[in-house]
Amino acid sequence: MKTIVLTFDDASKSHLEVAVPVLKKYGFNATFFISLPEVWLNECPAGYLSHDEIAELYKMGFELGNHTMNHHVLTALDDDGIRREISMCNDFFRKIGAPEAVSFAYPGGPYAPNGAKIIPESGLKYARTTEHALWTCETDPMRIPCYSVCNKQLANFSEGLELLGDRDDAALVLLYHGVPDIAHAHCSTDAEIFAEHMKYLYDNGYKVISMREYGEMLK
Numbered sequence: 001m002k003t004i005v006l007t008f009d010d011a012s013k014s015h016l017e018v019a020v021p022v023l024k025k026y027g028f029n030a031t032f033f034i035s036l037p038e039v040w041l042n043e044c045p046a047g048y049l050s051h052d053e054i055a056e057l058y059k060m061g062f063e064l065g066n067h068t069m070n071h072h073v074l075t076a077l078d079d080d081g082i083r084r085e086i087s088m089c090n091d092f093f094r095k096i097g098a099p100e101a102v103s104f105a106y107p108g109g110p111y112a113p114n115g116a117k118i119i120p121e122s123g124l125k126y127a128r129t130t131e132h133a134l135w136t137c138e139t140d141p142m143r144i145p146c147y148s149v150c151n152k153q154l155a156n157f158s159e160g161l162e163l164l165g166d167r168d169d170a171a172l173v174l175l176y177h178g179v180p181d182i183a184h185a186h187c188s189t190d191a192e193i194f195a196e197h198m199k200y201l202y203d204n205g206y207k208v209i210s211m212r213e214y215g216e217m218l219k
């Protein structure tokens with residue numbers, strides 16, 4: 001079966017308000033990567049999910065992934081700085097009663113070799129970059145590629161699907177930010193376009209699952 005691993009980054013309020021109803025309609029799963037700057041520990045600004053809304057996502061059966069607390073690019077941190085960023089995000093998940101995270105996404109996107117050494121220490125098994133390729137059993141689980149889709153990079157949707165073709169021994173990982181993204185216009189995807197993409201996947205028989213689910217299937 002053709003498999004899409006669907007991921008969302010940065011806790012946009014539109015993930016719950018716009019994306020989730022579409023995912024539910026089609027029976028799709030997904031991973032939501034949460035980054036929550038420390039200054040938001042009491043209250044998140046407008047445009048972002050509140051703590052309760054983040055909790056709502058896992059209660060509905062979606063996966064919450066660790067995207068570090070403060071979203072610093074890992075290459076700019078030392079080993080203890082990386083440990084701190086990962087553990088603060090995990091502490092937040094514990095606080096809201098979420099299951100222990102197994103999926104990670106590199107803040108800012110690119111692979112960070114210094115991070116790849118540290119990430120597995122805290123039980124994280126799968127780490128997503130933004131390199132263009134498919135996820136197969138030969139992929140380094142600390143370097144899972146993906147295609148990032150937004151209004152300005154719409155071709156990535158069709159290019160990723162073309163690369164996947166009819167293969168049933170690989171998955172295409174897709175990444176969306178907000179649908180739309182009020183805080184980051186440069187990576188926003190219009191709600192209508194997002195809905196069209198999901199309809200296309202449904203109509204064409206793709207299985208759409210979370211990172212955790214595909215990682216477990218590959219074992």
Ligand SMILES: [Zn+2]
Nearest residue numbers: 009010107108
């Ligand atoms: Zn991010």
